Amino acid sequence: MDTTTIPLACVNGVALHQADELLDAETLRQRACTELLRQAAERAGLLAESADTGDAIEALLERELNVPEPGDEALRRHYEAHLGSHAQGEKLQLRHVLFAVTPGVDVQALRRHAEGVLLELRCAEPGSEAFARAAEAWSNCPSREAGGELGWLTREDCAPEFAREIFAADTAQAIGVLPRLVHSRFGLHVVEVRAREAGTVPAFDEVRGAVALALKQQAWVNALRQYLQVLAGEAELEGVSLQAAETPLVQ
Incomplete structure (x- = not known):
């Protein structure tokens, strides 16, 4: 015993x-x-x-x-520094590979695996089937059956923490596989931005x-x-x- x-x-x-x-x-x-x-x-x-x-x-x-x-000065500084976060109507066409964090999973090993897949996909030839194959092989999302395709998404379509990363200012112009893993309540994501539709930024007084x-x-x-x-x-x-x-x- x-x-x-x-x-x-x-x-x-x-x-x-x-x-x-x-x-x-x-x-x-x-x-x-x-x-x-x-x-x-x-x-x-x-x-x-x-x-x-x-x-x-x-x-x-x-x-x-x-x-x-x-104060008003602090508000205006924050507004100017985060213009992208106030954009309305912005859309991204995405696909992803989700490495789900579930009870009992070795998170460090999962992260190492996800980072390896991320590196492999960043090095893949544009237009190849590498991303779809990786999604079908590894993704824990039902979208794996469609090669990881999520379609067109707005901020409101996503979990808030996921939206903050994929619509972040430093990725605002990015097309292709994002250079880092995206974190959400569901786990670790390798994300590819396939296309963008720009939104409009409201005036300071509106937000x-x-x-x-x-x-x-x-x-x-x-x-x-x-x-x-x-x-x-x-x-x-x-x-x-x-x-x-x-x-x-x-x-």
């Missing part, structure tokens, strides 16, 4: 998982961030006022995070509200990251590192 147990990860002595529960690093960081905030809300007396932990954490963040309203929301969200995330770093510095952490988290992962 195997009696091996997994060492517990804790925040100030509070376990983040069961003794027989094996978590990936991202999920463990997510739980640690949530527990740091829960404990801070408890110290602030907010849990006594709310039976719901999520409500207590929201009340804590409302009180602790200072997110100023962006001022959207620009302000984007800047405020960015400022909120930065403030939350800094607050979590303070809480982590004051806490006793066991079996979990928050240094590798690119953004706060809070449920």
